[in-house]
Amino acid sequence: MKPRHKRALIIIGALATLAIAAVFILNALNSNIALYVTPSEVAAGKAPQGQTFRIGGMVKDGSLRRDELVVHFIITDMVKEISVAYKGILPDLFKEGKGAVVQGKLDANGQFIASEVLAKHDENYMPPEAKHALEQAQKNGAK
Amino acid sequence: MIPEIGHFALILALCVSIIQGVLPLIGAQQGRREWLVLARPATQISFLLLAISFGVLAWCFYVNDFSVLYVAEHSNSQLPTVYRLGAVWGGHEGSLLLWIFLLTGWAFAVAQLSKTLDEFMVARVLGVLGLVATGLLLFVLGTSNPFERLLPAAQDGRSLNPLLQDPGLVFHPPMLYMGYVGFSVAFAFAIASLLSGRLDAAWARWSRPWTTTAWIFLTLGIALGSWWAYYELGWGGWWFWDPVENASFMPWLIGTALIHSLVVTEKRGGFKNWTVLLAIMAFSMSLLGTFLVRSGVLTSVHAFATDPRRGIFILLLLSLVVGSSLFLYALKAPKSTLGGKFSLLSRETLILMGNVFFVVAAGSVLLGTLYPLLIDALNLGKISVGPPYFNAVFVPIMVPVLFLMAVGPWANWKTTDLKTLLKRLWLAAVLAFVAAIAIPSLMGEFTILTALGFLLAFWVIASGVLQIIRQCKVGMPTRSFIGMQLGHMGIAVFVIGVTMVGAYQEEKDVRMAPGDTVTVGGYQIRLMGVGPAQGPNYQAMRGTFELVRNGKVQELMYPEKRNYDSSTMPMTEAAIDAGLTRDIYVSLGEPLEGNAWAVRVYYKPFVDWIWGGCLLMALGGLFAVMDKRYRLRVKK
Numbered sequence: 001m002k003p004r005h006k007r008a009l010i011i012i013g014a015l016a017t018l019a020i021a022a023v024f025i026l027n028a029l030n031s032n033i034a035l036y037v038t039p040s041e042v043a044a045g046k047a048p049q050g051q052t053f054r055i056g057g058m059v060k061d062g063s064l065r066r067d068e069l070v071v072h073f074i075i076t077d078m079v080k081e082i083s084v085a086y087k088g089i090l091p092d093l094f095k096e097g098k099g100a101v102v103q104g105k106l107d108a109n110g111q112f113i114a115s116e117v118l119a120k121h122d123e124n125y126m127p128p129e130a131k132h133a134l135e136q137a138q139k140n141g142a143k
Numbered sequence: 144m145i146p147e148i149g150h151f152a153l154i155l156a157l158c159v160s161i162i163q164g165v166l167p168l169i170g171a172q173q174g175r176r177e178w179l180v181l182a183r184p185a186t187q188i189s190f191l192l193l194a195i196s197f198g199v200l201a202w203c204f205y206v207n208d209f210s211v212l213y214v215a216e217h218s219n220s221q222l223p224t225v226y227r228l229g230a231v232w233g234g235h236e237g238s239l240l241l242w243i244f245l246l247t248g249w250a251f252a253v254a255q256l257s258k259t260l261d262e263f264m265v266a267r268v269l270g271v272l273g274l275v276a277t278g279l280l281l282f283v284l285g286t287s288n289p290f291e292r293l294l295p296a297a298q299d300g301r302s303l304n305p306l307l308q309d310p311g312l313v314f315h316p317p318m319l320y321m322g323y324v325g326f327s328v329a330f331a332f333a334i335a336s337l338l339s340g341r342l343d344a345a346w347a348r349w350s351r352p353w354t355t356t357a358w359i360f361l362t363l364g365i366a367l368g369s370w371w372a373y374y375e376l377g378w379g380g381w382w383f384w385d386p387v388e389n390a391s392f393m394p395w396l397i398g399t400a401l402i403h404s405l406v407v408t409e410k411r412g413g414f415k416n417w418t419v420l421l422a423i424m425a426f427s428m429s430l431l432g433t434f435l436v437r438s439g440v441l442t443s444v445h446a447f448a449t450d451p452r453r454g455i456f457i458l459l460l461l462s463l464v465v466g467s468s469l470f471l472y473a474l475k476a477p478k479s480t481l482g483g484k485f486s487l488l489s490r491e492t493l494i495l496m497g498n499v500f501f502v503v504a505a506g507s508v509l510l511g512t513l514y515p516l517l518i519d520a521l522n523l524g525k526i527s528v529g530p531p532y533f534n535a536v537f538v539p540i541m542v543p544v545l546f547l548m549a550v551g552p553w554a555n556w557k558t559t560d561l562k563t564l565l566k567r568l569w570l571a572a573v574l575a576f577v578a579a580i581a582i583p584s585l586m587g588e589f590t591i592l593t594a595l596g597f598l599l600a601f602w603v604i605a606s607g608v609l610q611i612i613r614q615c616k617v618g619m620p621t622r623s624f625i626g627m628q629l630g631h632m633g634i635a636v637f638v639i640g641v642t643m644v645g646a647y648q649e650e651k652d653v654r655m656a657p658g659d660t661v662t663v664g665g666y667q668i669r670l671m672g673v674g675p676a677q678g679p680n681y682q683a684m685r686g687t688f689e690l691v692r693n694g695k696v697q698e699l700m701y702p703e704k705r706n707y708d709s710s711t712m713p714m715t716e717a718a719i720d721a722g723l724t725r726d727i728y729v730s731l732g733e734p735l736e737g738n739a740w741a742v743r744v745y746y747k748p749f750v751d752w753i754w755g756g757c758l759l760m761a762l763g764g765l766f767a768v769m770d771k772r773y774r775l776r777v778k779k
Contacts, residue, residue, distance in 0.1 A: 006487060014499055021503045025510060025536050032532035033514075036525035054527060066733075068654055069741060088652045089732035089741050092713050103527075132525065 034103055038133035040140065043080035047106060055082060055112065056101045056133045064096050075102060075112075077137035086114040099131065146211050149199030150290040153240075156192035156247075157280040159185050163250075163273030167266035172338070179266035183254045186269050189276065190251035197244045200289055201231050210296035213237060213289045219300035219709050221680040222308070229313035230303045235453075236289035238316060242433070243279050245317070245324045246272065253328060253353070260349060267335035268328075275327055278460045286453045305681070305707045305714045311371035319364030319391055323429040325357020326394060329401065330426035333419045334468055337475045342415045347408035350422070352768045354405060358398045359764035365391050366757035374719055379650065379728050379745045381753055384533040389512045390432035393505045397425040400501035403494050411556055413491055416476045417498070423472065427465045428505070434461055435512070486558035493551040497544055504540045508533065545599040545638065548631055549606035571605035586647055596642030603635040626767030630760050637756025643749035650746075652732070656739040660691075664746030666727055667691040668700075673731070673740055681707040683716070686731050686740065690720055704731045726750045 035053045037046065047053060055075055063074035070087045073096075084102055094100055094117060104114035163185035170178025200213075204227045209215040217237070218230045232238040250272040257265050283289070306312075332350040336342045368391065373381045382388060401421040407414045434457040485491040511528045518526050553559075553567045579598035583589040607628050614620045649663040655670045662668075669689040676685035683703040690698040700718035707714065717730035725748045732741030 003484065009487065010492070010495070017499060018503065021507070021540065024539065025507045028532050028535040029511065029514065029528065032535065033526045033528050036527065056525075066735065068735065069652060089730075089743050092715055103529075 038136050039077040039080045039082045040137050042082050054103045059096050059100050061097045077133040079137040082112050084112045084114050086117055146290045149196045152192045152196040156189045159189040160273050160276040164277050168270035171263045171266045182266040182269040186250045186254040190247040193244045193247045204231050209300050212291045212293040215293050215297040215300045226308045232316045233303050233307050236287040239283050240289050242320055245320050246276050249328050267338050268331045271331035271334045282456050309375050315367040318360055322357050322361025322364050326425045326429050329354040329422045333422035337471050342477050344409050344412050347405050351405045352773045355764050355768050359761045361395050362761045366754050370754050384530045386512050387436050389508050390435045393508055394428040396501050396505035397428050400498045401425050423468045430461045489558050490554040490556050493547050493554050497547045500544045507536045549603045574605040575602035593646040600635040600638040622766045623770040626763045630763030633756045633759030636752050640749045640752030647748045651744045654739050655742045661744050663744055681705045688729050700729050702730045
């Protein structure tokens, strides 16, 4: 094999590998993103159907209710409210009146079944997604 | 008065760094000896100044000087001394000071250990490091001064986030930063060689031990962070594909590619351009990691205050470094690319393939990490990219890497014929297949993915053992060889840990009242009771659990739910019974009705092998650095 051919082969091989990798990667990216949706958008029916997504907002005061290991609470952007059910142990920083982000799906009754509850690592910290939801709701309210 | 000394030392350090960054570089270009000899003393002085500055900040923490804003925000008088020192880098300003301190430390080490290197090269390397230090010092002094005063002084400080009050977290940032910053040396060597046009084997030989050392620290730093997340965050996972974890993982991937590519450049004079490019990329990834973590664009435990000026500054610095070095690369990269000739089946090709996979892996992690930021910046909505993406992409890319890892060391430089390779590797293949079928069957559950994990791990181990046997027949193995074997075995051990945990772990969230028992992995865990307990700066509810196997009590476990005095945030402290073949992990959730608690119980088989593997890798790196041919340097 001539050196020139060899080099060409190496380059073609590398490019082919990259192309295949790119296809797989973009495909995986497309099917594994979770959209952030605000409670108002969920109420307006803008939430993705049958797909996992995230809601950011505040945990409504006095809404936390326990049924053995299942926890029920309401997440709100101060305009609309979404009721959430989660089975399992909540993170340390989950509290009524604080910001939180939940990930999961809507069931047939419009209740959000959370597979994951994310509260952040610092007590003085507000998840930007939760803040975004509140600001969004406020803006729309002011209009 | 004392904090001002620290501040003043920082300002002086900036002036010295400018001298260190400008004069030696010009001197080396124009052949002015009197300018280029400034590099060493300037480096030494700036290291000394940073040490003073850092020491002063540590002192302020030690004596609880709450007239310093940074101290008041991150420490308080009740905090135990060791965590007060850890708090020095517990916030944005202090951690950046640590970054620069370590940078000047690396530069100092280069200055001390490069007596045999020619003056021009030393001047250029130190000059480049000086420029980097200048940029970061401007950043600290301009936007994040740790010595800013708080007048009137606070009565007491706000205290450190309780999550960070942990020995793992005292050592995690310095280790990680040593790694990040260490790549600046590889970067400086690469830029210096581009400037001088002397990209040769000698350059690679100089650069190798430095790069490997940085890689060791980065490996340990990432492992420590992962271990901390495992036992402190209370989630029981060891890797979450959190953007901040990714930020440290990308330089590691590129760094791993770099240390392999450097081998080819040193031994065969090949891949020069590629190696230089990787060195630039590795350091750029480190800077990008710093940007992502410190600018507040990401949401995590590491994102401190969100001052937009800071983000913009780091972004500017990043684009300046990447832009100017790539520009230089385009101008000066040598024309001959592949160096010594080699055939399609040779060690060079195998290493190159591994390299491509590593870079693709880093690229895919980068994409997943930046994609949400990009979508947000373009106002297309807010999204998150979760672990499923990373698992779906990353694991398939690593499969060929593991495959190549066992083949590469058997291949000869220049050319190898397939027959010889097959003759050397058939036994390893047979052993790996046996292990891949036997182990999952013994564990009682067989899946293709599990079998694949064991197949690859034992493929690497068997191939390594055969190499060691062959090497020992020929003669005493070199430290380099031992290092390589340890590093590769470390990966295999890591893969075994990941596979075992992934396939056979049990996780249970249950309601438990005193006297209740839950069974995981052949162990019974019985709740004896939950009662109050008192710590140095916190109150806790402490559970007492019995770990029972075959009717015998093996261990008592005490998970806690803590409330720190200075914080309203509760903290879960898991109890872990660690072992070579399994961890039992118990943590308290919330109290439920009727004296019961929500309890989380995990059975994690071979989970400690994950970090054990990382330790082995780091140890391998250590052996490689101590190889005889670098001895001259190591002695000095």
